[in-house]
Amino acid sequence: MSVISCWLLQLVLVLQLQVLVVLSQNIIIGSVPVGESLTAQESQQFSSSWLSPSGEFAFGFRKIKPNDGFTVSIWFDKIPDKTIVWHAQTVNTSTGLVPDGSKVTLTADRGLVLTGPGGQELWSSSLPQTRSSVSRGFITDAGDFGLLGEDSGVVLWSSFANPTDTLLPTQSIEVRGNLSSRRKETSFQKGRFRLRLGDDGDLQLLTLNSETLAETDVYFPYYSSNTNDPHNPGNRLVFNETGYMYVVMIDNTTRFYVNKKDPVPSKDFYHRAVLHFDGVLAQYYHPKRHGVDNSTNAWSLAWSEPENICAKRFGPYLDANELGNLACGFNNICILGDNHRPRCECPERFLLVDPNDEYGDCKPDFEMQTCGPKNNQTGTADQDASLYEFVTLRMTNWPSGDYKRYSNYDEERCKETCLKDCFCGAVVLGRDRLCWKKKFPLSYGIRDENGDSDTFIKVLKRVPSTGKLGSGS
Ligand SMILES: *[C@@H]1O[C@H](CO)[C@@H](O)[C@H](O)[C@H]1NC(C)=O
Ligand SMILES: *[C@@H]1O[C@H](CO)[C@@H](O)[C@H](O)[C@H]1NC(C)=O
Numbered sequence: 183m184s185v186i187s188c189w190l191l192q193l194v195l196v197l198q199l200q201v202l203v204v205l206s207q208n209i210i211i212g213s214v215p216v217g218e219s220l221t222a223q224e225s226q227q228f229s230s231s232w233l234s235p236s237g238e239f240a241f242g243f244r245k246i247k248p249n250d251g252f253t254v255s256i257w258f259d260k261i262p263d264k265t266i267v268w269h270a271q272t273v274n275t276s277t278g279l280v281p282d283g284s285k286v287t288l289t290a291d292r293g294l295v296l297t298g299p300g301g302q303e304l305w306s307s308s309l310p311q312t313r314s315s316v317s318r319g320f321i322t323d324a325g326d327f328g329l330l331g332e333d334s335g336v337v338l339w340s341s342f343a344n345p346t347d348t349l350l351p352t353q354s355i356e357v358r359g360n361l362s363s364r365r366k367e368t369s370f371q372k373g374r375f376r377l378r379l380g381d382d383g384d385l386q387l388l389t390l391n392s393e394t395l396a397e398t399d400v401y402f403p404y405y406s407s408n409t410n411d412p413h414n415p416g417n418r419l420v421f422n423e424t425g426y427m428y429v430v431m432i433d434n435t436t437r438f439y440v441n442k443k444d445p446v447p448s449k450d451f452y453h454r455a456v457l458h459f460d461g462v463l464a465q466y467y468h469p470k471r472h473g474v475d476n477s478t479n480a481w482s483l484a485w486s487e488p489e490n491i492c493a494k495r496f497g498p499y500l501d502a503n504e505l506g507n508l509a510c511g512f513n514n515i516c517i518l519g520d521n522h523r524p525r526c527e528c529p530e531r532f533l534l535v536d537p538n539d540e541y542g543d544c545k546p547d548f549e550m551q552t553c554g555p556k557n558n559q560t561g562t563a564d565q566d567a568s569l570y571e572f573v574t575l576r577m578t579n580w581p582s583g584d585y586k587r588y589s590n591y592d593e594e595r596c597k598e599t600c601l602k603d604c605f606c607g608a609v610v611l612g613r614d615r616l617c618w619k620k621k622f623p624l625s626y627g628i629r630d631e632n633g634d635s636d637t638f639i640k641v642l643k644r645v646p647s648t649g650k651l652g653s654g655s
């Protein structure tokens with residue numbers, strides 16, 4: 183061997199050593215020793231994180247915009263989106279985010295513990311009540327973060343067994359397990375939708391009371407796999423390695439497929455399924471390397487359930503009829519946008535109750551008509567006609583909240599009967615000339631370019647003042 187090549191070899195060895203030292207200082211790959219911690223740092227563009235063996239997934243703090251806060255999460259680390267697939271569900275703040283200076287530590291007795299800048303505890307992995315303590319943490323190239331017990335081989339806790347809103351290939355849900363939507367795209371607390379494999383083996387999408395968000399206040403299922411055959415019920419929801427999603431029955435044979443199309447090859451594509459904050463369950467794929475199959479360097483939709491959430495309504499159970507809403511709040515109109523995702527739009531003369539939540543309820547900008555003593559309900563339409571008028575919403579329907587129906591009515595008669603009736607909040611007139619009187623609040627509003635109904639909402643006339651129109655400022 184020449185002197186030069188020997189020297190080169192030494193140089194390479196030295197460089198490799200340096201690389202190793204650098205790696206062990208900043209990044210932990212695959213296995214995380216007890217005592218390690220990560221800190222949320224505003225100043226660092228990329229906070230340190232723990233990586234899976236081939237760097238597919240990372241665990242650490244992520245800064246979430248526009249809310250000023252961090253979430254402890256797991257994400258796809260090799261794609262530009264750095265899409266989050268799991269997050270610690272902290273409950274203390276309205277956004278579920280934690281401040282700059284928060285710290286997550288891997289402890290022997292309690293597993294992962296998240297503390298705020300003042301040392302107060304914000305979240306921890308709930309370990310089973312056993313004597314076994316944690317020997318180390320691990321993160322896999324499938325995206326699972328787990329805690330190994332001292333009796334090595336026993337997994338005491340894992341992100342796969344405690345899913346949030348996302349499922350990854352090789353992850354599954356047992357009976358009574360569920361995914362929970364976020365409250366908003368950037369609000370990481372639990373929202374009001376669940377994907378649950380019930381005790382009876384049925385896989386359902388559920389909506390809860392949006393105010394209490396109590397797990398017991400389930401309103402109704404808006405999707406059901408009907409795998410609740412008592413002789414052979416569903417036993418597990420599987421998202422398998424190649425991207426198929428199905429329910430396996432208790433006899434291990436029968437399968438119910440949730441995906442409606444064959445997935446693209448998992449050799450070239452990442453897959454994920456997410457229960458969005460608006461209630462849509464969707465599977466996406468993303469090329470592992472840019473340029474595979476001419477695909478864009480972004481997530482593409484494989485399928486969604488439901489395909490049109492705006493057109494979904496209250497469930498089959500009578501006692502749950504007409505409760506709540508799906509994607510959009512009361513008096514809010516649902517419009518299906520790109521990728522089967524809904525948008526919501528308040529009608530004219532209505533404003534968002536929470537200006538930061540376009541999916542929330544809309545309230546009138548006027549005093550609504552009541553049937554109190556001040557009101558003259560005796561059919562003196564002339565008088566009321568001078569006070570109220572109609573906002574016209576074409577191609578818009580509100581399939582619930584009817585209390586009277588008139589057949590063979592035209593627009594004029596339909597409006598007139600509402601104007602004369604102090605109970606009437608709005609009327610919907612179909613192409614079939616059926617006129618439906620509605621009570622407030624309106625729910626399940628839908629606008630659709632193929633819609634066969636128009637809505638007329640009764641609103642207080644604006645009082646002209648100083649040349650401008652009155653209220654609504
Ligand atoms: C956050 O919530 C947890 C669980 O409810 C509680 O134990 C903890 O004291 C709270 N921390 C703060 C800072 O409010
Ligand atoms: C979802 O799972 C959580 C955690 O197991 C549980 O507390 C909650 O009750 C479940 N929700 C529903 C609606 O079943």
Ligand SMILES: *[C@@H]1O[C@H](CO)[C@@H](O)[C@H](O)[C@H]1NC(C)=O
Pocket residue numbers: 422423424425426
């Ligand atoms: C996933 O499920 C599909 C459909 O049942 C099957 O063809 C495929 O072999 C499965 N993939 C793996 C890795 O088990």
Ligand SMILES: *[C@@H]1O[C@H](CO)[C@@H](O)[C@H](O)[C@H]1NC(C)=O
Pocket residue numbers: 432433434
């Ligand atoms: C189903 O498969 C699981 C795991 O492979 C096995 O433990 C179980 O005994 C099987 N059940 C039946 C009814 O075959």
Ligand SMILES: *[C@@H]1O[C@H](CO)[C@@H](O)[C@H](O)[C@H]1NC(C)=O
Pocket residue numbers: 475476
């Ligand atoms: C990629 O694009 C080229 C040129 O537009 C086309 O010929 C080819 O069929 C596409 N391949 C795939 C897999 O879509």
Ligand SMILES: *[C@@H]1O[C@H](CO)[C@@H](O)[C@H](O)[C@H]1NC(C)=O
Pocket residue numbers: 556557558560562
């Ligand atoms: C109500 O209508 C009756 C009969 O048209 C009329 O005499 C009365 O003044 C009205 N009352 C009010 C408060 O407008």
